[in-house]
Amino acid sequence: MDWRRWLTTTNHKDIGILYLVTSLVFFVIGGVLALIFRTQLAQPESTLVEPGLYNQLVTMHGAVMALFFLSPIAFGFANYLVPLQIGASDLAFPRINALSYWTFVLGGLVAASGFALGGAADVGWTFYSPLTNKQYSPGLGVDLAGIGLVLLTVSVVVSTINFFATILAHRRPGLRLYDMPMFTWSIVFTIAIMLAAFPALGGGLLMLVADRHFGTHFFSAQVEGGLVWTHIFWFFGHPEVYVFLHPALGATMEIVPAFSRRPLYGKRYILWSLAIATVLSFIVWVHHMFTTGTDERMREFMSLTTEAISIPFSLIFLCLIATLWRGKVHFRTPMNMALSAMSLFLLGGVTGVFLSSLALDPNFRGTYWVVAHFHFTLVGGTMLMLMAGLYYWYPKFTGRMYNERLGNIHVVFSVIGFLMTFLTMFFISDMPRRIYTYDAASGWGPLNLVVTVGAFVFGAAQALMLFNLLWSLKHGAPAPEDPWRGPGHEWMSSPAPTPAPAPGPAPIAADVAGK
Template sequence: MWDADTYNALFTTHGLTMLFFFVRPCSPGWRTTSSPIRSTPTTWAFPAHQRHRLLAPAAVVRPRPGRPPDGGAGEDDRRRRPAHRVPLRPRTADAGWTLYVPRAVQLANPQVDLLILGLHLSGLATVMGAINIIVTIFTERGDDVGWSNLDIFSWSLLTTSGIILFAFPLLGSALLMLLLDRNFGTTFFAVEAGGPILWQHLFWFFGHPEVYILVLPAFGLTSQILPKFAGRRLFGFKFIVYSTLAIAVLSFGVWAHHMFATGIDPRLRASFMVVTLAIAVPSAVKTFNWMATLWNGSVRLEAPMQFLIGGIGLFVVGGVTGIFLASIPVDLVLHGTYYVVAHFHFIVVGIIAFSMFAASYYWYPLLTGRMYDRRLATVHSVLSIGGVMLTFFPLFLVGLMGLPRRSAGYPAEFTLLQQVATVGAFVLAVSVGIWLFNMVNSFRTGAVVRDPDPWNLKETGQFSREWQWFEDRMSQDLSRPHALADGGRETGGAAADEADGGGDAEGDGSADAEDD
């Protein structure tokens, strides 16, 4: 039904969308939503810079598929075919999400140039946002917020923003050279000049820090939310901060482990192998700290906790399988196989996406004033964890059996495992649909939250700044006049409850009783 070029176009679009237009923008979204509340600044350091988000729509359409090409089957031929057999051949860049040269230079496809422009716009928006968060945390914190009591999520965002300032300008320079090679006859990546390997060095010097730009905010969300449902404070706060900073520094020294198979100097390969193994240590520190936080805690399996526990488990699988790839002999065998795809997606879909789902449930009462449907949230978590295992665990097996990635076809002996992975992908799609329905429907019909402490955080002394802000906002709302059906006006209290239909929210009044 689809040819190899269409497959190349689809996985190019998938990779760029996943990294640049899903994971990376979502973390600043949570940052923009909650960071000013938690670090209590009066405003963003550069409020106008928040308009960088307007660059996102222009950037995201650049790598999108366009209309079917003019060539190929004629109009009469297409009219005679059944609708489900008309080939979908989008006019999009099919150079692969890494834009490896010489293919990316030689493709006579203007969509590649538009893709480069979109990545430039995305990078510009990212750098502007990073500058804003750094300056805000340094200069606009509340008087009572010092470095010792800055929350762990803000530490993660600050570190991530620092990585962005060093990594994204290099990507912009590499993309500019690629654009010049494609359109103006320069030879930055020609064999007689820098060569194709120069592109790999430039891309992966950005690309591996980009992995931690994606994952560090997820670590921060996990460290921020996990203690709230473990019934105790985060174990080893300072060690998690130090490990975050260590990851930021080491992330710029491991890029060449993506290039073990390119024939670089064996001495360089050995040094990069050592650093790659070393960077696993601070990640392991975080994992053990999370486990210690759960140990002997009063764990409550609300939806955020279900996703965090599932995400940590999937991250352990993805991390352990990634350590093997740091070994030069193992990497030479598995580098171009589906094993790498499975390893990376266990992390991206596991700890990163799951931490975002956990955050969406945890802060949902604060952002909407309503409670989500807990039953749908549980179904969502179960399907998500099962879907990830069904989708990506078979890819480990086909990778170990030698199936190459970025290939549109595969031998018949891999059919069963590929079918299992396809079923898992549909399970994941259904789970995301359930989450979306839950978010939208609960916003309209969910139980109104009347308790400013819906997670009983005061019991463990973890009633953080954003929930204090939520409590103050609810107090102000209750003191305002409420219109009644008979045209009169009453203020707060019982009249307001009657106007809203009574105390139908779970945990009504528990926090007030504690305050009294």
């Protein structure tokens, strides 16, 4: 295969694969960063990593994992699958799709280049001001991360418009919006959030860079400049977690019906729930700011909206479980992973209700309790659901079957490693986040050792998955065209693996689904 194809392609399947592979590379980078600082924290008073480097490691771990892995990997799936699921020949604007991808790659490289250029950003992935002001962070790292994320914002905004145009205008004739497969529906809600939330991040970062270099005072104002940043950042930051979650739920809603051999229970209610959660996600951001002392009525209101958002997700959860009833459940790797991820997400959701409490949050904010909570939702839930999607669509992407035994070992050790790492963190909830070491007298040593061992188990399990996916490319059994008899239309719309794209510009709105 000609390698130049991958540099010049505008085909949605190729770009989907590029997104998947690139985001998995960022996943490996983010994971290695985590293992380095977990090694530092395994023992009290460890001197392996200096505090300055430690702050760079946690900052880049957060930024890379959240913005350059979780979000783009979902777009890898979306690129590949959405046109197939709705019967479009490609995205509405294939070249703009390529632009999105390359802008994302450039953004990631610029953000991570700080490590090679005298120090990456070390201010936390939330970029709290005034710590990000030139005075307190004179290095290049914050600028590089800021510019990298502005590039990502450009990539995302362009991409959302592309997907909206595709989904609204390029559906196969006769396909009603309501009848679209659930993964495509989850992307509709995802891009709705992205379109509204990412400009806040991009605008905020441009103001931040202006503060640092052009003497403006958006966030460096003497009075409460930092508070302005927290509002802008979390107006983006909270909806952003649903940008991660929605596609993962979308994948789960394809997998659970496929392996239980029953249609999704309550699709109508799930769609309404996703819509309500999407709207609510924009009026909960102050729950990240309960300890800032911002207006009390605002805190009380957002405490209630945060609790309320658990109602639609409870409903989605129950509908997913109800799907299993009177079905014929096949325990294959994608299903096992999806069910495990749902179980872990459950605890993430429940602990989120704790954090919505105005009285409990001040004691948890900034501690390992919060770290445990959001890793349950974002890693145990979201990430593992997306991994389930990787197994589920692997035959579609490659024309080969992955190794089932290795896949199930991955599931088991992911769950064991995950629980050792993140369940343990709930028990060191008096330890502040992002401290590079701690005294032996604090008593946090033994549990931190468990966390670190768990992190390595989890990391090894993910390495096993990557090995499985790479090994099966050559040695996997050839895949049938529709191995799972899944509910989505992608399985019958074109053969797997990807045929080489036709030369010349992509045809527009050709109907390829009429089999």
